[in-house]
Amino acid sequence: MRVTDKLMFHRAATSAARAREQVEAATAELATGLRIRHPGDHPAGAGLAVGHRQAAGRMAAIGAAAGKAADELAVADDALGGVGATLDRARELAIQMANDSYGPAQRAAAGAEMRMLLGQAVALLNSRAGARYVFAGTRDDQPPFDAAGNYLGTTAPRRVEIAPGVTEAAAPTGNTIAKGPVDIPAMLSALASALDGNDAQTVRSTLGDMEDAVEQVAQARARIGSSMALFTGAAEVSRVGQDAEIAAISALVDADAVDAASRMALAQRALDAALTASARSFALTLLDKLR
Amino acid sequence: MADLLAILSNGSASLLAHRAAASTAGHNLQNANTPGYARQRAELEATRPAHFQGDAYLGRGVRLGAVTQARDRFLERQIPAALTAESRSRAESDALEAVNALGPEEAGVSSALADFYSSLRALSQNAGDSSLRQAAVGAARSLALTFNGAARAVEGARAGLDAQLEGIAQEANLAAADVARLNQEIAIARAAGAEPNDLLDARQRAMDTLAELVGASPVPAGAGHINMVLPGGTALVAGIRAGTLAATPDPTNGGHLALTLRPPGGGPAVALRPAAVGGRAAGVTDARDGSLAAALGALDGLAFELAGELNAAHRAGFGLDGGTGRDLFDAGATAAGAALRIAVHGGVAGNPDLLAAAATAAELPGDSTALFALLATESAALPSGLPPGAALARMVSGFGAAAARARAIAEQDRGIREHLETLRESVSGVSIDEEMVNLTKAQRAFEATMKVITTADQMLETLLSLK
Numbered sequence: 001m002r003v004t005d006k007l008m009f010h011r012a013a014t015s016a017a018r019a020r021e022q023v024e025a026a027t028a029e030l031a032t033g034l035r036i037r038h039p040g041d042h043p044a045g046a047g048l049a050v051g052h053r054q055a056a057g058r059m060a061a062i063g064a065a066a067g068k069a070a071d072e073l074a075v076a077d078d079a080l081g082g083v084g085a086t087l088d089r090a091r092e093l094a095i096q097m098a099n100d101s102y103g104p105a106q107r108a109a110a111g112a113e114m115r116m117l118l119g120q121a122v123a124l125l126n127s128r129a130g131a132r133y134v135f136a137g138t139r140d141d142q143p144p145f146d147a148a149g150n151y152l153g154t155t156a157p158r159r160v161e162i163a164p165g166v167t168e169a170a171a172p173t174g175n176t177i178a179k180g181p182v183d184i185p186a187m188l189s190a191l192a193s194a195l196d197g198n199d200a201q202t203v204r205s206t207l208g209d210m211e212d213a214v215e216q217v218a219q220a221r222a223r224i225g226s227s228m229a230l231f232t233g234a235a236e237v238s239r240v241g242q243d244a245e246i247a248a249i250s251a252l253v254d255a256d257a258v259d260a261a262s263r264m265a266l267a268q269r270a271l272d273a274a275l276t277a278s279a280r281s282f283a284l285t286l287l288d289k290l291r
Numbered sequence: 292m293a294d295l296l297a298i299l300s301n302g303s304a305s306l307l308a309h310r311a312a313a314s315t316a317g318h319n320l321q322n323a324n325t326p327g328y329a330r331q332r333a334e335l336e337a338t339r340p341a342h343f344q345g346d347a348y349l350g351r352g353v354r355l356g357a358v359t360q361a362r363d364r365f366l367e368r369q370i371p372a373a374l375t376a377e378s379r380s381r382a383e384s385d386a387l388e389a390v391n392a393l394g395p396e397e398a399g400v401s402s403a404l405a406d407f408y409s410s411l412r413a414l415s416q417n418a419g420d421s422s423l424r425q426a427a428v429g430a431a432r433s434l435a436l437t438f439n440g441a442a443r444a445v446e447g448a449r450a451g452l453d454a455q456l457e458g459i460a461q462e463a464n465l466a467a468a469d470v471a472r473l474n475q476e477i478a479i480a481r482a483a484g485a486e487p488n489d490l491l492d493a494r495q496r497a498m499d500t501l502a503e504l505v506g507a508s509p510v511p512a513g514a515g516h517i518n519m520v521l522p523g524g525t526a527l528v529a530g531i532r533a534g535t536l537a538a539t540p541d542p543t544n545g546g547h548l549a550l551t552l553r554p555p556g557g558g559p560a561v562a563l564r565p566a567a568v569g570g571r572a573a574g575v576t577d578a579r580d581g582s583l584a585a586a587l588g589a590l591d592g593l594a595f596e597l598a599g600e601l602n603a604a605h606r607a608g609f610g611l612d613g614g615t616g617r618d619l620f621d622a623g624a625t626a627a628g629a630a631l632r633i634a635v636h637g638g639v640a641g642n643p644d645l646l647a648a649a650a651t652a653a654e655l656p657g658d659s660t661a662l663f664a665l666l667a668t669e670s671a672a673l674p675s676g677l678p679p680g681a682a683l684a685r686m687v688s689g690f691g692a693a694a695a696r697a698r699a700i701a702e703q704d705r706g707i708r709e710h711l712e713t714l715r716e717s718v719s720g721v722s723i724d725e726e727m728v729n730l731t732k733a734q735r736a737f738e739a740t741m742k743v744i745t746t747a748d749q750m751l752e753t754l755l756s757l758k
Contacts, residue, residue: 004720005323007713014709039394039691040387040698046394047688050401054680057405058669061412068416132417138649138658141419158657161415164670167663286724 005285012278019271026264029255036253045252052252056245062161063238069160069170070231072129073224076171079127079134080221083177083184086121087217090114090188091210097195097203104198111195118188122149125174135174144174149185151175162234168227177220182213294344295754298747301338301352305740308335311355313733319726327496329360329719330726331488333733352740360488363718366711367495371502371509373711375569377704378503382574384701386452386583387694392444393586393687400590401683403437406430408669411662414648419611419656424643428635435620435633438594442630445587452579453538453548459572460536460550463504463527467519469497471533471555474516478531481515501527505536505550506569521552523567529555547579582693587630589686595629596673596682598622604668608647608661610639615652617645619665 029035039046096102097110125135126143136144137154144153151174159167178184187209194202315333322328336356341348392399410430414423473494480487498519501507507519507527519528527534532555541549541562550568551560565576598620605619622633639645650660670678677685 001714002717002720002722004716004722006720007716009324010713010716037394038388038391038694039687040694041691043688043691043695046691047684050684050687051680053401054405054408054669054683057402057409058412061409065412065416130417131420132657136657138418138654138656140657154654154658156654156658159659159663161412161663161666165667286727 008278008281012274012281015274016271016278019267019274022267023264023271026260026267029260030257030264033255033257034253035255035260042252049249049252052245052249056242056249058164059238059242059245062163063235063242065160066162066231066234066238070228070235072132072134073171073228073231075127075129076134077221077224077228079124080177080217080224082124083121084214084217084221086117086124087184087210087214090117090191091207091214093117094191094203094207094210098200098207100200102200107195107198107200107203111192114188114192114195118149118185118192119147121178121188122147122185125178134171135177137173137175145178145185149178149183149189151179160231162230163237168230168234170227172220172223177217182209182216184213184216187213294349295747295751297342297351299744299751302740302744302747304338304354305352306737306744308333308353308355309733309737309740311358313730313737315358316726316729316733319721320723320730323721323723323726325492327492327499328721329362329488329492329495330721332359332361334359357485358488359486360491361719363715366715366718370711370715371498371507373704373708374499374502375506375508377701377708378571379506379569379574379577380697380701380704382455382571383578383581384574384694384697386448386575386578387690387697389451390445390448390583390586390690392441393590393690400434400437400441401680401687403430403434404679404683407434408666411665414646415659415662415666417657418648418659418662421643424611424646427646428639428643431619431635432640435635438590438630438633442587442590442594442628445583445590446631449547449579449583449587452575452583455575456548456550456572457538459504459575460538463501463507463536463572464533466497466500466504467507467528467533467536470494470501470517470519470528471531473497474528475531478514478516502570504570505572521563521567522569523564525552525561525563525567526555527552532556535560544580549576578697582690582697585693586686586690588626589682589689590630591626591628592675593630593673593679593682593686594633595622595626596675597668597679598629598633600668600671600673601665604661604664605647607650607664609649609652609655610647611644611656613652613655614645615647617647619646 028037036042036045036049093110093113097107102110122145125145127134132140133142133144133153134140135153136142137156138158139152139154140158142152144151146152153174155173155175157169157171157173160170162168187206191203191206191210194206312333312335315331319330334356335353338351338354341350343349407430410423410427414420414427417423473490477487477490477494480490494517498507498509498517501519505527506522508522510518510520512518512530514530516530517528518526518530520526527536534555535553537551537553537560538548539551539560540546550563550572552563553560565573565580568576599622601620602618606616609615610617617638618636619639620633621636622629634640648660648662649655649658651658654660669680672678673682675682
């Protein structure tokens with residue numbers, strides 16, 4: 001093929017330009033740390049990255065919500081532990097005062113303590129996690145129990161998402177813990193009244209309910225325990241899922257620094273070779289020999 | 292003696308021929324880097340008829356027969372198509388590469404959508420919390436703004452391509468006027484009996500420009516004219532008359548510009564169908580009305596359908612004020628333009644307490660049933676058939692595939708164009724080494740002819756000095 005000077009210059013320019021394009025591409029990849037900077041760089045990868053990003057966000061949010069729910073259940077468990085201890089003391093007092101050897105003065109003093117135990121139980125059932133009353137159901141901006149032990153919350157518990165589209169009840173409502181089958185505040189109030197009235201018979205008749213109440217609270221704690229395990233497990237699964245999605249995004253989108261660096265080195269060598277070859281080809285011309 | 296005088300006369304004419312050869316070599320050397328210049332050759336031929344004397348014919352020296360251009364007609368026929376294809380695919384590829392608003396990067400619609408649903412999930416944990424409500428409304432606003440920004444970026448790119456189309460029309464008009472004017476000048480110059488090579492080069496450059504800009508191809512006509520014809524067969528240049536292209540708003544395409552042509556012979560401007568235009572103009576409209584329009588349509592569809600599904604779920608829920616039946620987003624009544632219009636509904640935007648989370652007023656403030664219904668839209672199919680994330684992924688992949696395809700085709704076309712241009716340069720380009728040889732040849736021949744003249748002159752003197 002006949003080679004003209006313009007052809008040589010054009011070749012030099014285009015080969016240098018192409019080598020510089022390769023250097024620029026490798027530099028951009030190293031500088032940004034991204035392999036996919038435009039959807040056209042890897043159309044399928046770009047689309048998959050969108051899906052993985054959605055999934056990672058979903059997992060992170062579910063994990064956070066499940067984790068918070070587990071934390072609130074820990075508060076609920078502590079509170080019920082306290083209610084259990086209160087009932088233990090109330091049972092002890094009731095058993096003691098059921099004995100005919102005690103007189104009105106002692107029973108009156110026990111009655112005062114029983115009222116104090118009622119107040120303690122109500123305060124524990126009105127426990128909060130942050131600004132929320134944990135046993136109030138969905139009406140969680142107000143105390144679920146009034147001073148007399150009447151329940152003011154909702155019957156339906158609050159629900160928390162543990163997987164996409166799957167929800168689980170959070171803390172049991174005060175209704176299910178303290179109002180059935182044994183109405184614990186009413187029972188403690190009745191006991192207090194009986195003690196005030198020196199009514200040993202009534203005190204004795206409440207002992208059965210007292211046992212049931214202790215068992216009722218213990219069962220509520222057991223349910224909370226299994227819910228905590230569920231939420232903790234969901235948080236862990238979500239964390240693992242999130243990590244997997246982030247790893248998938250990274251595999252698609254992020255540049256391999258070693259690979260990008262070696263490509264940049266190769267591109268720079270190619271540029272150097274192109275420039276050197278061009279300079280050498282310019283040096284040979286008849287014009288110089290005819291001077 | 293007459294023969295000696297003939298030698299002097301022939302020598303003088305030969306000197307002119309060699310001088311012309313030297314001049315041609317010099318002209319080539321001086322235009323070695325001139326774009327579009329085709330090297331010229333001084334065709335020398337023996338002067339005819341020869342002079343018969345005695346028993347033989349005596350030659351009469353050399354004369355300049357013609358100065359011709361070195362062009363390969365077969366190559367020249369292929370080049371316009373290669374220029375047209377390459378400029379079209381490059382224009383489309385460049386246009387799509389410049390749009391980065393639809394990528395999978397962290398600041399895009401994809402991330403805003405994920406953040407929106409994450410904020411709803413966080414709120415579902417504590418639906419009465421005012422800071423979480425504020426954050427959820429903020430995430431909704433960010434999602435709307437991201438849709439707006441992406442739509443604006445794509446529409447801005449389309450408007451930029453409109454400006455390019457205007458520029459292309461103006462450049463094409465100048466080139467077409469050049470071709471028409473040069474057709475006339477070449478015809479006049481040819482009437483003198485020789486080829487006006489430099490005018491032919493200028494016309495070829497203008498023709499190449501038209502091939503690149505609008506895909507016009509040359510068609511030889513009578514009287515040495517060349518007509519330039521657009522892909523649909525419409526003449527842009529007819530003889531010594533040029534048509535006029537204009538880019539005018541097309542009401543059937545949202546006001547984006549379309550090319551019209553006032554024909555070379557005059558008359559009203561007619562709209563050019565997309566298939567009637569090639570080159571860079573076609574590449575620009577391919578990008579604007581093809582991939583970018585499709586991406587914008589997909590974005591609008593996603594914004595509209597997502598807003599619709601979210602609003603349906605939101606209307607069934609109750610805000611902290613006990614109110615219900617409210618929309619979460621305003622996206623307009625139709626999908627067209629929804630991505631640019633979408634915004635958080637005014638009431639909710641101004642008062643996060645109105646964000647519906649509960650299924651009934653009785654379950655306020657902690658019930659999150661309505662929020663779960665909003666969250667369910669994340670994995671439920673939109674009316675178009677895919678969940679929002681998958682629809683977004685399909686849009687991103689689709690745009691990416693179009694950009695990758697355009698890039699690959701542009702690269703392929705670039706290779707073909709470069710190959711043909713290399714072959715053309717190989718045939719028509721100036722080699723400095725060659726021309727230096729030609730110049731030296733002409734110089735030596737000139738010197739030799741001078742020697743002939745000097746010798747003939749001495750012979751004449753000898754003859755005249757005979758007594």
